[in-house]
Amino acid sequence: MATDRKTEDAAPLAAASEPLMLVLDGFEGPLDMLLALGREQKVDLTRISILQLADQYLAFVTEARKVRLELAADYLVMAAWLAYLKSRLLLPAQEDDEPSGEDMAAALAFQLQRLEAMKEAAAKLFARPLLGQDVFARGAPEDINIRRKSVYEVTLYDLLRAYGDHRKRQEGGVLHIAPIRLYSMEDAVRRLSDLLGRMPDWTVLSSFLPGEEGGPLLTRSAMAAHFAATLELAKAGRVELRQDGAFAPLYVRRAQRAADE
């Protein structure tokens, strides 16, 4: 679902007031999706409401989790980032060296403008008269090589491809290994490490879990693996854990000291 990014059209989400259509096909990642949501505000991107955008996105993610839609990790990271942005925008300014909510919002707005500019540029580029489609070269070039230096038609691509093919053979070709149905702790450690590096603040551990589509066994093993992984990372001094009471949600964040090393 979330992983199919080849589809052509950005199937838009329904307007925020209506039930969210959970269509991820066609989005080239969370930023692309934010851009599509932003366009629905029908204002210039420079005047967009980042807060409203964050709410729409977070609503989408909540909805997705409700229907157990498997979300790629970068969508979850974006959700956490937006939640943090929201808190910084809404709460009174704090005395710390984190970027201000306004700065973060401006950065996001710039990012969206830049992406949109590139999408428009791509459209303009491909709207030009293209060689081999709109404009044609000599169809029957005559066999005259007037460039002395290229007797052999070898391009850099040919050269690199040859080396790539060679390395591929060396590495033993393609192996097909049946997927393992259990979530291992090593993977949970790796996934958490990757995600935590980008998480701005305390985050509920359960939000890191992959979806539940793989069946109960995989889900339970993922939960166990992620829990064990946080303990392992805490032991190594790389994360901090917080739980406000028995059976309360477990929060995790990157260890503040380790982060600076």
Next chain:
Amino acid sequence: MTGFMIKEVTDAGEAEARIGKLRLLEALLFASAEPLDEETLASRVGPEVAALLDELRAHYEPRGVNLVRTGAGWSFRTATDLAPLLRQEEEVSRKLSRAAIETLAILAYHQPVTRAEIEAIRGVATSKGTLDILMEHGWIRPGRRRETPGRPLTWVTTDHFLDHFGLESLRDLPSVEDLRAAGLLDSRPVLLGLGPMAGEAPDEPPPSEEE
């Protein structure tokens, strides 16, 4: 020889030599499907090649085939206004994924640009095969390594890219000056600590924190 617009030539012998060179230039350019650079052409017709090319270009301007300059080279191409009559069934852009099209545009406008920077702009990892397919089309090639930690490889577009899109130079990319003036050709990652836009090492492939 009525077709050639010979100017400022009085001597009959001189005129004939010039016509001979124009004919040779025309034949050389016509015989090749690929653009030919002026240096190569000068080695065949002499140092006045620039003036001859101008003359030939003017002669072909109203015709069904035009002499155009793209990138570093000159070539004959069918006139762009005939495109609706000549258009081929298979459209190149149809076969390219949206990711590939976007990546090519970002690469063209931001070059030289690293893969990490492309990812920062798109907010998503570059899937395998995207750069591969652009390179296979002959549109992009590796540029110099960036002299920053990790010495990441940069990517740039080729002359064939200009040829394919009918551009004389990168300055002719659509709206490039407006985009630059608006500050939108800044390829630095801006959302620190977010997604593939990992803040601490912008030019490196996304670090795997385990190692």
Next chain:
Amino acid sequence: MTGFMIKEVTDAGEAEARIGKLRLLEALLFASAEPLDEETLASRVGPEVAALLDELRAHYEPRGVNLVRTGAGWSFRTATDLAPLLRQEEEVSRKLSRAAIETLAILAYHQPVTRAEIEAIRGVATSKGTLDILMEHGWIRPGRRRETPGRPLTWVTTDHFLDHFGLESLRDLPSVEDLRAAGLLDSRPVLLGLGPMAGEAPDEPPPSEEE
């Protein structure tokens, strides 16, 4: 539209239509890989194709490119009297064998490297001719002798190699990781590709581990 010799046409609109047809005819003949027969051309420009072809042929007659009839078809060809000038430095373009390309690639990446080492890397014997061809073309040259028993000769690439492949220095050759990222080298099998940022394969679409 000065280049066209329009005869017996008085009406301006008619003249314009005729010029449009001549331009299309010109473009079709230019872009076609095969000679085109009159029937095919008539289906694109109309029944007056024979007259149009005559006009086009007359226009191109004195030029460096001629419109000629071969067998049943029409095509543009460079003027026959220019053949000696065009073919002056003709060199038949040849495809380099796969073995030669691979040898060159290995040599470029592993240099300085001895022939025995190339063979060890490739796992097959290198035919004598392969290195000869590469050297003849100026891409490789002998380097220093290795200070090991037998003092074998090593091989290195030349400046011409860099020039040909558009590289500024050997350091700009993409690394194995760059190749992998660009999709030119399939990645090692991802045993447990959980999440897009897992491990060192950041550039894949997130594998859906659930299947």
